[in-house]
Amino acid sequence: MTLQWQHVIVHSADPVALGQWWAEALDWVVVHSSEEEFTIRAEPDRLPGLEFIRLDEAKKAKSRLHLDFVPDDQDAEVARLEALGAKRVDIGQGDQSWIVMADPEGNEFCVLGRRGQQTAP
Structure with a gap:
């Protein structure tokens, strides 16, 4: 069996805002955006990426x-x-x-x- 690392998941109160912040900090591209999840990668087809998922619970x-x-x-x-x-x-x-x-x-x-x-x- 072979595994491929796809994402590091980051729970977030505001996935769009936090994902945009990380995209700018890393100079990465946005590959998916919705109110509930936001995904960025170094390049569109390059893995792994960071995926920000809404969680309404404070750190x-x-x-x-x-x-x-x-x-x-x-x-x-x-x-x-x-x-x-x-x-x-x-x-x-x-x-x-x-x-x-x-x-x-x-x-x-x-x-x-x-x-x-x-x-x-």
């Missing part, structure tokens, strides 16, 4: 799954994401080389150091 705790990103320039990327509405967050990570951030709905993600200089947390 209650630290995310059990998060995404790590490796930028060319960590400081510039963090500043760009903050300008889009992301916030730096403290989840108890201490003093690390990566920066923990949260999207507009509070989902954590990490911006690692430059490519080739960092291992994932």
Whole structure:
């Protein structure tokens, strides 16, 4: 049996707004949009993607799954994401080389150091 990874599912109070935010943050394309779900991918036919699905329940705790990103320039990327509405967050990570951030709905993600200089947390 062969499995193909299709999406990472993100529950969201407003899947369209959050999906649009991530599409802009990642420079990805929208492949599906409705009031209940919103899907983006790096390219229209490239998997995996991110699928935002409406869930009318607020986030209650630290995310059990998060995404790590490796930028060319960590400081510039963090500043760009903050300008889009992301916030730096403290989840108890201490003093690390990566920066923990949260999207507009509070989902954590990490911006690692430059490519080739960092291992994932």
